[in-house]
Amino acid sequence: MLRIIPYSKCYAVQVSHLFHLAINVIADDVYSIAEKQAWSSSPRSRYHWHKRLSRSKAWLMIDDERDVQGVPFCCGLVNLETHFNTRGYIDSLYVHPDFQHRGIATALFTQLQTWATSANISNLSVDASKLSKPLFLSHGFRLHHRSYQEKRGQIIMGYLMSKVLPVQEQS
Template identity: 60%
Template sequence: MLKIIPYQKCYAPDVSVLAHMAISQISDDIYTQQEKSAWSYAPRSSYHWHKRLLRSKSWLVVDEQRIESGRAFCCGFINLETHFKSRGYIDSLYVHPQYQQQGVAGRLYEVLAQWAVNNALPELFVDASKLSKPLFESQGFRLRHRSYQEKRGIVIMGYYMSKALAAVPQS
C-alpha cells in the first residue's frame, strides 16, 4: 500500500539513492548517458538531500508493504520551495524506477498542489525534464521557455513551466 507522508530525516539516505537511480535509469532515447552522468554521476550525500528537503515543503511516497532498513520503502518524493524569491518552485520530483508509470508522480503533485492552494500560493513553477514535461502539461502547466542547466560541463535541456492557481476563498 502506497502512502504519502511528510519528509522525515530517516529517509534521507533512501532519497539520495532514489534520485540517482531515477536519473541513471532514464532511457538513452530521452537523455544521453553523458547527460545522465553529468546530472547525477553518483548519489548525492544524505546530508545534501536532508538539508534540501528540510528547507522546503516536502513529501514522500512510501510502500508500507515493502520494508527495508526497518521502515517502509521510499518510492518517490517531491518538494516545493517556500522562501520568498523561489516561493512556488517545484524543486524536485523523482520516482523509483520500479514505481514509475503507476501514478506515483501524479499523486505527489496533487498533494503539493493542494498544499499550495491552501497556503494561497498564486502560481507554481518547475524546470521540467523531458521525462516529466507530459505530467506537468497534464496538470495544466504551460511552457514559458526552454531551460538549460550546465552540470559538470554538459548542458542539459529542460522546460521552464508555470501554472496559475485558484485562490481558496477566505471565510
C-alpha cells in the same frame, strides 16, 4: 500499501538512491550517458538531501510492504520551495524506477498542489525534464520556453513551465 507522508530525515539515504536511480535509468536517446552522469554520477550524501528537503515543503510516497532497515520503502519524492524568491518552485519530482507508470507522480503532485493552494501560493513553476513535461502539461501547466542547466560541464535541456493556482477565499 502506498501512502504519502511528509519528508522525514530517516528517509534521506533512500531519497538519495531514488534520485540517482531515477536519473540513470532514463533512456540514452532522451538524455545521453554524459548528461545523466553530470546530473547524478553517484548518490549524494544524506546530509545534502536532508538539508535540501528540510528547507522546503516535501512529501514522500512510501510502500509499507517493502522495508529498508526498519523503515518503509521510499518510492517517490516531490518538494516545493517555500522561500520568498523561489516560493512555488517545484524543485524535485522523482519516482523510483520499480514504481514508475503507477500514478505516483500524479498523486505526489496533487498533494503538493492541494497544499500550495491552501497556503495561498498563487503560482507554481518548474524546470521540467523531457520526461516530466507531459505530466505537467496534463495538470494545466503552460510551457514558456526551453530551459538549460549546466551540470559538471554538460548542458541539460528542460522546459520552464508554470501554472496559476486558484486563490483561497478568506473566511
